[in-house]
Amino acid sequence: MARWEPNTRLRLIDAAVELFAENGYEATTVAQIAAHVGVSKMTFFRHFPDKREVLFAGQEEQVKMLHDAVAAAPASATPFETVAAAVVELAAYFPPERREPSARLHAVVASHEDLRERSAFKHARLAQALEQALIERAVPAATAGLAADLGARALREAFVRWRSPGYATDLTVLARETLDEFHEAVDLLG
Amino acid sequence: MARWEPNTRLRLIDAAVELFAENGYEATTVAQIAAHVGVSKMTFFRHFPDKREVLFAGQEEQVKMLHDAVAAAPASATPFETVAAAVVELAAYFPPERREPSARLHAVVASHEDLRERSAFKHARLAQALEQALIERAVPAATAGLAADLGARALREAFVRWRSPGYATDLTVLARETLDEFHEAVDLLG
DNA sequence: TCCTTGATGTGACTGAGTAACATCAAGGTA
DNA sequence: TACCTTGATGTTACTCAGTCACATCAAGGA
Known part of the structure; x- marks a missing residue:
């Protein structure tokens, strides 16, 4: 199952914190976070129930x-x-x-x-x-x-x-x- | 300014509580609450910043x-x-x-x-x-x-x-x- | 070879929330 | 009377969060 980069969850968290800090929480879309990690929007929501929760894992x-x-x-x-x-x-x-x-x-x-x-x-x-x-x-x-x-x-x-x-x-x-x-x-x- | 029914805000609150209790919070849309009061969706958001807030006025x-x-x-x-x-x-x-x-x-x-x-x-x-x-x-x-x-x-x-x-x-x-x-x-x- | 499993992708959809612009009655002013 | 301002509302169109049904595809075992 090494088709995708590992640690998708952690990489999503890091990308979210970075993008939120850089561009603001509202201005950053979930799709942007996902794209930053090379993954689709759906995958984000498979790891976190909503956009906020990524910061409280x-x-x-x-x-x-x-x-x-x-x-x-x-x-x-x-x-x-x-x-x-x-x-x-x-x-x-x-x-x-x-x-x-x-x-x-x-x-x-x-x-x-x-x-x-x-x-x-x-x-x-x-x-x-x-x-x-x-x-x-x-x-x-x-x-x-x-x-x-x-x-x-x-x-x-x-x-x-x-x-x-x-x-x-x-x-x-x-x-x-x-x-x-x-x-x-x-x-x-x- | 009696073109519309008065107390729009209070009537929205009552309608929201009633519809949420009857059909559930998720199943009730803001448009339904507004329609129940004979008003548009925009008017709801002019009175409350978001859907939840109508219950905490x-x-x-x-x-x-x-x-x-x-x-x-x-x-x-x-x-x-x-x-x-x-x-x-x-x-x-x-x-x-x-x-x-x-x-x-x-x-x-x-x-x-x-x-x-x-x-x-x-x-x-x-x-x-x-x-x-x-x-x-x-x-x-x-x-x-x-x-x-x-x-x-x-x-x-x-x-x-x-x-x-x-x-x-x-x-x-x-x-x-x-x-x-x-x-x-x-x-x-x- | 076949099959199951698990993580992912795609596309279409609903509904919250926002923004620009139009409407229209009340009430005052010239 | 004609004009103007004000305030609450409507309309339309849009973005984006979040969901759903269905497809894909590699790993690993039977």
């Missing part, structure tokens, strides 16, 4: 990872500790080499409302995964929801800092910092 | 209301109290008469992924409004984020219960209950 793995990490926490761990461990574990999948590509990807996502909307949906999906996994650990629903929101928000803030100058380039360090900051902030709610 | 008012309510809280109020007051104030805009229409609307939104995505985006927008307003009150960023998430989540849960049998039909009562539940749950985070 791999999210489902992260969802599964978070869920499994929560499930694997020791029974003695508090909801916060459980979530924090899962978030840090996820952060470990983003070594410093991934910083620049991540930043480029984020710049594209931030450039268009449709993409920000999809991004918000994915963020909610991460929180939902944490919440569900906590509930399966018999954490009360309200606590599970709050802990999930805290974890997802801390993760997002860690990514923001990761992409900003003046912060550490190790995402796990930033994740721990933001988690601790939010943990302390809990006491200030009143 | 009025959200921006809620965003503004939350922001103003937070800003109007007494200086002595804690972040939780501030957010709770704003959420209850918003809940007051949904008297028992709005329960059935709200439930029908939610059923439509829940029926299609595109609409759930837009809904998640709108939810994030509410949380963002709370967060921003808290920050303008000099609440530390981390605390503001957590309080905003708590408030938005409590509001959502209150709506869920409102639409469920066996709960009060007064949304402000449910909002207070869920806010208190989440407030207590904060202590269980560990």
Whole structure:
């Protein structure tokens, strides 16, 4: 089956990020992305359900990872500790080499409302995964929801800092910092 | 200017909810909604930026209301109290008469992924409004984020219960209950 | 040699969303 | 009365996302 170039999926992702960054998300058509990879429009839609999704490939793995990490926490761990461990574990999948590509990807996502909307949906999906996994650990629903929101928000803030100058380039360090900051902030709610 | 029937915008909203509920979101075209109101497709898009948005009209008012309510809280109020007051104030805009229409609307939104995505985006927008307003009150960023998430989540849960049998039909009562539940749950985070 | 499998291509189609330009009644102004 | 502006609408034509039915063609096994 070596009739076509391999890694079609990855090459489509790279081409999409490049073309979106260069010419803008709206101005780039799916047909252009496909042509850039030497493939037809149909093939694009066989790999991704829609045009936006090409920028969010791999999210489902992260969802599964978070869920499994929560499930694997020791029974003695508090909801916060459980979530924090899962978030840090996820952060470990983003070594410093991934910083620049991540930043480029984020710049594209931030450039268009449709993409920000999809991004918000994915963020909610991460929180939902944490919440569900906590509930399966018999954490009360309200606590599970709050802990999930805290974890997802801390993760997002860690990514923001990761992409900003003046912060550490190790995402796990930033994740721990933001988690601790939010943990302390809990006491200030009143 | 009485050449056309008045309240075109409201009639489009009603027609959309009705047709989506009857025939499904995908199966209903914008042209059908417009025709049902005796208007052209173009007119629909002059009132709503896209097909989904017809189900989320009025959200921006809620965003503004939350922001103003937070800003109007007494200086002595804690972040939780501030957010709770704003959420209850918003809940007051949904008297028992709005329960059935709200439930029908939610059923439509829940029926299609595109609409759930837009809904998640709108939810994030509410949380963002709370967060921003808290920050303008000099609440530390981390605390503001957590309080905003708590408030938005409590509001959502209150709506869920409102639409469920066996709960009060007064949304402000449910909002207070869920806010208190989440407030207590904060202590269980560990 | 035959057959299955899997990834791809082609062409035609629907429907969302946009743009340019026309219409036409209301209400004021000369 | 004649004229003009304004605002909401209609018409037509277009691009592009996304779908569908059907064809292709190499790899690899029976």
